[in-house]
Amino acid sequence: MPPLAQRNLFHDKVRLAVTLTGIVFSVVLIVVQLGLFVGFTSATSNLIDHSNADLWITSKNVPYIEQGVAFSERKLNQARAVPGVADAEKIIVHWTGWKRHDGGQESVQIVGVNVDSPLERPWNLVAGRVEDLKSPDAVILDELYKQKLGVTALGETFEVGGHRARVVGFTHGIRSFTTSPYVFTTFKNAQDYSAMREDQTLFILVKVAPGASVEQARRDLLAHLKDVEVYTAGEFSRMTTFYWMFTTGAGVAVLIAAVLGLVVGFVVVAQTIYATTMDHIREYGTLKAMGAPNSYVYRVIMKQAAISAVIGYVLGMIVSVFVVRASQEGGAAIVMPMPMAAGMFFLTLLMCVGAALVSINKVTRIDPAMVFKG
Amino acid sequence: MQAAIAVRELTKKYEEGATGTLALRGVDLDVHAGELLMLIGPSGSGKTTLLSIMGCILTASSGSVHIAGREVSTLREKELPAVRLANIGFVFQGFNLFPTLTAGENVELMLDLKGISGIPAKKRAAELLDQVGLGEKYGSFPNDLSGGQKQRVAIARALAGDPKIILADEPTAALDSHTGKGVMDMMSELAHKRGRAVVIVTHDSRVMSFADRMVKIEDGVVARPAEAGPVPAGLLVHNVEQTGRSLA
Numbered sequence: 014m015p016p017l018a019q020r021n022l023f024h025d026k027v028r029l030a031v032t033l034t035g036i037v038f039s040v041v042l043i044v045v046q047l048g049l050f051v052g053f054t055s056a057t058s059n060l061i062d063h064s065n066a067d068l069w070i071t072s073k074n075v076p077y078i079e080q081g082v083a084f085s086e087r088k089l090n091q092a093r094a095v096p097g098v099a100d101a102e103k104i105i106v107h108w109t110g111w112k113r114h115d116g117g118q119e120s121v122q123i124v125g126v127n128v129d130s131p132l133e134r135p136w137n138l139v140a141g142r143v144e145d146l147k148s149p150d151a152v153i154l155d156e157l158y159k160q161k162l163g164v165t166a167l168g169e170t171f172e173v174g175g176h177r178a179r180v181v182g183f184t185h186g187i188r189s190f191t192t193s194p195y196v197f198t199t200f201k202n203a204q205d206y207s208a209m210r211e212d213q214t215l216f217i218l219v220k221v222a223p224g225a226s227v228e229q230a231r232r233d234l235l236a237h238l239k240d241v242e243v244y245t246a247g248e249f250s251r252m253t254t255f256y257w258m259f260t261t262g263a264g265v266a267v268l269i270a271a272v273l274g275l276v277v278g279f280v281v282v283a284q285t286i287y288a289t290t291m292d293h294i295r296e297y298g299t300l301k302a303m304g305a306p307n308s309y310v311y312r313v314i315m316k317q318a319a320i321s322a323v324i325g326y327v328l329g330m331i332v333s334v335f336v337v338r339a340s341q342e343g344g345a346a347i348v349m350p351m352p353m354a355a356g357m358f359f360l361t362l363l364m365c366v367g368a369a370l371v372s373i374n375k376v377t378r379i380d381p382a383m384v385f386k387g
Numbered sequence: 388m389q390a391a392i393a394v395r396e397l398t399k400k401y402e403e404g405a406t407g408t409l410a411l412r413g414v415d416l417d418v419h420a421g422e423l424l425m426l427i428g429p430s431g432s433g434k435t436t437l438l439s440i441m442g443c444i445l446t447a448s449s450g451s452v453h454i455a456g457r458e459v460s461t462l463r464e465k466e467l468p469a470v471r472l473a474n475i476g477f478v479f480q481g482f483n484l485f486p487t488l489t490a491g492e493n494v495e496l497m498l499d500l501k502g503i504s505g506i507p508a509k510k511r512a513a514e515l516l517d518q519v520g521l522g523e524k525y526g527s528f529p530n531d532l533s534g535g536q537k538q539r540v541a542i543a544r545a546l547a548g549d550p551k552i553i554l555a556d557e558p559t560a561a562l563d564s565h566t567g568k569g570v571m572d573m574m575s576e577l578a579h580k581r582g583r584a585v586v587i588v589t590h591d592s593r594v595m596s597f598a599d600r601m602v603k604i605e606d607g608v609v610a611r612p613a614e615a616g617p618v619p620a621g622l623l624v625h626n627v628e629q630t631g632r633s634l635a
Binding site: 020302304 | 445468469471475480483486492496497
């Protein structure tokens, strides 16, 4: 086919710029919103997804990890005695106050773990070692929150929950969905920072023996332990994510923004391709008069839409990569996994092709006799 | 000899609101291969409507149309493009070239519709432009061509489909006398040397001498000889009452 589609598209450079701007805006907005959604989703269940536990034991009616209710730590030994359980450990995840040197107060989430257990440990350390948590009052936090918590160097001490805390390490990339950063410490310290009794815990992590059924172990734990719930790690992760993303409406808000981005892109592309089609309506009438079937004319318009989509996608992705990189140092990370980037291409194509349908409808109804009107 | 175009009892009514307009009323007309026929008449007489129906662009309200022996008036609208593509080439008053394609690409477009593309299409397009005297303008855009050159590109494009019938609507209206004569020379050659049936709608008295036959349309009917007005000597004016049928 002679390059009619391309030539018509590039003929009006201003209109092409408007079309591409609309597509780029749409692509970037969708990537940012979906990237935030993915980032938020990951952040909400970070601790659960990075644990090595198969099962989480909680008090009854605990809908998400930040809403733990204390129960007797004696259940730990009961859990360990259940057939199929290879290992179990207590863990605390609880809000408390962090006092900065300037007197300001920040909310943090204390994560109290058994440092010697692989079931839950801080990860991605960039300074210090996990074992340093065994030293008195030791805490590890993410470098992203240093400024927020007033931390400038390792070894600094702060007041947490009315107790002393000494910074012994930094992680990278451990984000909290809420504004309260995770602060890792030992289980004992966590009890102090959270003002919990010594015989209490908030959760128990369970590792199932190799070859044993997770579901069976879960049923057995429920049979042996009273007044608790037992969730698989996946279940508890989904529950926590669902609460933060949908029950609070945060996730819905970003998804709505993503849909709006799609609508804006659709409308801009539809309008500009329609305007281009109207500018060339006589040519399409001539094509039909010459004997071109409607499908030939459709191909010309669809080709314009596809070319716009490809160029707009490439430009949009370039901008998006910069935005994603810039967000890594911020509180809300925008995540763009490869499948999402690939999916965006098809979404952009679909958006542009769908927008072209408005023009398709128009050219279908062209009266070829119009070519005789001077 | 079978007519290239045969029209019988042709009527066309345009529905406009509560009333309609009868654009053509019972027209009979034959056009043969090798003939250059001109349709003349005042504005609004139905010439272009007749041309559009002969070109399978409009459908008649009643009557029959045969193109190369095939009845087309009963075809569905979506079947008509194929008839046009196989049999008819159009030349328009406004040239109707694609401004973003070169002269050569304009001709290639018609070839593409016929399923010819790539190098064979370029070669054939170059040949056709050569035939109309524009071989060196293959890569020129329509904006860079004169009116006469544009019309010759349009003729080359119309010929690209190898049609048996050429329909032209006021092909010289936008051209000066000299250029218009050049275009008419080409039209005449298409009819007399290449055996096409050529039908031209025109108001241009400068070009009427090229016609083998003139048909005057007035108020949607073929005019009687007494009402046809003075015509150049040597021309035969078709009249449905005098001859009853088109020329054999």
